[in-house]
Amino acid sequence: MRNDSREKRIGTFRNKPIGIAAVSLVAVTLGVAVVPGAALAQTPSPLGEWQYSAGIPLQKVWQPSVPDWQLRVGAATSFQPRYEGSDRYHLMAGPSVDVRYKDLFFFSSGEGLGVNFAQGQNWRASLAAIYDLGRRGHDDPQELNGLGNINPAPGLKLSGEYVVSKEFPLVLRADVRRYFGGSNGWTGDLGAYMPMPGSTNNFFWFAGPNVTFADSTYMNSWFGVNREQAAHSRYPEYHASAGVKSVGFGISVVWLFDKHWFATADGAFQQLVGSAGNSPITHRKANGVADISINYRF
Secondary structure: OEOOOOOOEEEEEOOEEEEHHHHHHHHOEOOOOEOOOOOOOOOOOOOOHHHHOEOHHHHHHHOOOOOOEEEEEEEEEEEEEOOOOOOOEEEEEEEEEEEEEOOOEEEEOOOEEEEEEEEEOOEEEEEEEEEEOOEOHHHOHHHHOOOOOEOOEEEEEEEEEEEOOOOOOOEEEEEEEEEOOOOOOEEEEEEEEEEOOOOOOOEEEEEEEEEEEEOHHHHHHHHOEOHHHHHHOOOOOEOOOOEEEEEEEEEEEEEEOOOOEEEEEEEEEEEEOHHHHHOOOOOOOEEEEEEEEEEEEO
């Protein structure tokens, strides 16, 4: 999803040059630098929300003329906790899809189905229909027995991204999400990331922090234990309060090894805090995730 870039250096980071691959190659992508693209992308995981759209707002900063159509498909696999707060992991896999039209409409396994309803040269505001695969008791029968399921549910996501400048390409991101069914609550994120030094024309990477908030309805769906659940499980009743759910840090990498083929890799660390971290369902507050995808750009 990226065109060949010219050999030059642009931007600085702490007085050190940032390679063109870390900035201008992002700019000439077909709209997605790093999306961990499996069909399970919207399921809660230690990935930072910014990692689902890393690089997209940098595109217009370096390439004002965006292609009408941008398309890439692939396959992804992810190694992540069986559920948020689990101390056991499993491997998941799914398709990776990203389609964009005129920097306006998009359909992405990472971002959902949406529209950039307002935008400028270095910012955009988006509204998207998203999904959450929920949590099933069979994801970890030993720990989730008696808690019931959190059913899959659709949702809406309002998000905004802002690039500080060409010279300092820090991307600031905020979003809020509302699910209808399933957890049936509100959650949102604040994050930031930027291209990192040490990149080349065929290899570049991003890094940045993320913090997630949630209301009491969402928190109790995922981390609370009501009276009925306590009667059928080994956990005591527990009420989870609204507030900060987690803090984390992520790294996303892109490797272009062919004109059409490229690979992405993502890693993230998440620390559950507050009511989420203190829940009896939480067996490990610190979780991580690693995923990789192979993609083809048209």
